[in-house]
Amino acid sequence: MPLSAGLLANINAYHEALTAYRAGEPDGVIRLCSEAALRAVHNGTALAEDFRRLRSSWRDKITARADSAVWPAIDLLVKRPVVNRDVLEKTRVRLPARHPSHGRPGRSRHSGRRGEVQTxxxxxxxxxxxxxxxxTPINFAQSTGRRRTA
Known part of the structure; x- marks a missing residue:
């Protein structure tokens, strides 16, 4: 989680702490950094739990054979939400076949510029x-405290 977003949750306090730091008083910066670090840990833990719940919900919804390509694809998507052919080859994960009963968590598409062959x-x-x-930085700053501008 970005520590800077937590620092910027209250821009006025951040600027005041920097001004005090420049005047030789580091306590405000230390306090703000400590608080931002604790918020980042809290938010990172919450995000990790969201990923666990999402992965679990996918596994509950999908009905596929035990050897289906969808299972390793789920694990890969939680770690890397957008993968290309190179990543698929390196990880030896195959694109899951489209099947209505799979309830696939991902979608496959082809990259390329408009008008080019998409391969x-x-x-x-x-x-x-x-x-x-x-x-994202703005949403994270909002989640770490009430974001206020100068």
């Missing part, structure tokens, strides 16, 4: 991307 398969985990999007 590079990708596997995406949109649910994982949504969880990560919730932790």
């Amino acid at each position: 590079r398969p990708l596997l995406e985990g949109p649910d994982v991307l949504d969880l990560l999007d919730a932790f």
Whole structure:
């Protein structure tokens, strides 16, 4: 989790602490960094739990054979929500076959610019991307405290 986003949850306090630090008083910066670190640990733990719940929900919803390609794909998508053919080959994960009963967590598509032949398969985990999007710097700053501007 980005520590800087936690520091910027209260921009006025951050600027005041920096000014005091420049004047030889480090206590404010130390306090803000400590608080931001604790918030980052809390939010990182919450995000990890969200990933565990998501993976578990996928495993509960999917009905596929034990040797199906979907199972290693699930584990890969939680770690890397967008993978290309190179990653699939290195990890020896195959693209799962499309089948309505699988209830696949990912979607496959092909990359490439518009008008070009699209030959590079990708596997995406949109649910994982949504969880990560919730932790973009602005959203993370909002989740670490009420974000206020100067």
